[in-house]
Amino acid sequence: MGARRKTCKDMNDVRDAIDALDREIVTLLADRLHFIGEAARIKNSRDAxxxxxxxxxxxxxxxxxxxxxxxxxxxxxxxxxxxxxxxxAHEFALFDRRHADKGSR
Incomplete structure (x- = not known):
């Protein structure tokens, strides 16, 4: 990641670089949240x-x-x-929803 660090010529360069990084960060956070959902699906106990x-x-x-x-x-x-x-908090919500859905069947 450090290889992307560069000297910017002006504020437009700075803003463009930050905007690009923010898009990557959001994508990575979405991936992280996906795996939080996987954890909620896999765990058998709310205590876990x-x-x-x-x-x-x-x-x-x-x-x-x-x-x-x-x-x-x-x-x-x-x-x-x-x-x-x-x-x-997100995992708790998903876990509770999953178990509420199971109970309503």
Whole structure:
């Protein structure tokens, strides 16, 4: 990813680069959300949705990845904690819907 870092000639270059990255980020987040849905489908217990050890593992990995790219891990951690919490809420909703649908048959 670092290979894309370039010196921009003007603000249009900056904005174009940011817009392109934002589109990629949204696509990656959509992919991540797909796998959250897979987790909701696979897990048999609502208690398995929130896994504190897994949360801390994800945060540790994201901090390490940030450090490896030269990014301040303290910048990314709160963003990721919010993403993880929103992902868990989404997974709970999907899990509950899936089990409510099973019960209505």
């Amino acid at each position: 949705v929130r896994d504190e050890a897994r949360i801390e593992d994800v945060i540790a990995k994201i901090r390490a990845a940030a450090t490896a790219t030269g990014m301040n891990p303290d910048f990314i951690e709160p963003l990721y904690r919010d993403l993880v919490e929103r992902s868990i």
